[in-house]
Amino acid sequence: MSEIGLRERKKQRMYESLSDIAVRLFLEKGYDAVSVAEIAAAAEISKPTLFRYFPSKEDLVFHRIADHQDEAARVVRAHPGAPLDALRLHFLDGIERCDPITGLNDHPAVRAFYDLLYGTPALVARLYAHLERSEEALAEALGGDLDARLAAGQVIAVQRVLAQENWRRIGGGERAEEARADAAVAAEGAFRALAAGFPRLA
Known part of the structure; x- marks a missing residue:
């Protein structure tokens, strides 16, 4: 597989991982009770890195149904x-x-x-x-x-x-x-x- 293909797969895995972490926290604590900083900390990345993938908190949830x-x-x-x-x-x-x-x-x-x-x-x-x-x-x-x-x-x-x-x-x-x-x-x-x-x- 090409380097571009590997990079794209890694990027998609990051999208999935961040969305899964966020949704798990939202279900455990409630959407409004979870901050973006808390999601970033749980994913072991910085807030700026998180925002490069998901510009808003809502995007973390809607990633699951984006294909629709x-x-x-x-x-x-x-x-x-x-x-x-x-x-x-x-x-x-x-x-x-x-x-x-x-x-x-x-x-x-x-x-x-x-x-x-x-x-x-x-x-x-x-x-x-x-x-x-x-x-x-x-x-x-x-x-x-x-x-x-x-x-x-x-x-x-x-x-x-x-x-x-x-x-x-x-x-x-x-x-x-x-x-x-x-x-x-x-x-x-x-x-x-x-x-x-x-x-x-x-």
């Missing part, structure tokens, strides 16, 4: 002929796999992470910025015009609401396998409504 920010856009680009159908099938596949992003995952570590995310005001505010960027990326993939922006806003909102409903049921004590069938039915209905509203994308 342009996920919908990637799905559309891979299936340009029927974008809404591709997005529907992708979301249904996520439900089947209990992908945490669909809200249908009852693993204790996953639940703890999302309880942290949804239960911390600073992270909730950042989550909406994350969703706005997802919407912008999807709108661009759909063509970038007004119809594309309207459709992207609706798709991201639908996925968010479906995931939140699934998390509500899991948080209420249901097991993922118990809620899976209802979650799939709800997703099918929601995407049918989207297709009716945006027939050219169906």
Whole structure:
């Protein structure tokens, strides 16, 4: 492997390590109770070094879901002929796999992470910025015009609401396998409504 490849792998391992350390501390003590200095000390690096990897405290948490920010856009680009159908099938596949992003995952570590995310005001505010960027990326993939922006806003909102409903049921004590069938039915209905509203994308 080239020196550049080794350097990039080392850099990615540092991102993962710092995020893991920070999230562990946040779960143990609470997000607001943990300082950036404490995270840097736990990682045995300086604060300036930490900030070179993560410009903000919130970034340490969102690193875990950063790949999902342009996920919908990637799905559309891979299936340009029927974008809404591709997005529907992708979301249904996520439900089947209990992908945490669909809200249908009852693993204790996953639940703890999302309880942290949804239960911390600073992270909730950042989550909406994350969703706005997802919407912008999807709108661009759909063509970038007004119809594309309207459709992207609706798709991201639908996925968010479906995931939140699934998390509500899991948080209420249901097991993922118990809620899976209802979650799939709800997703099918929601995407049918989207297709009716945006027939050219169906």
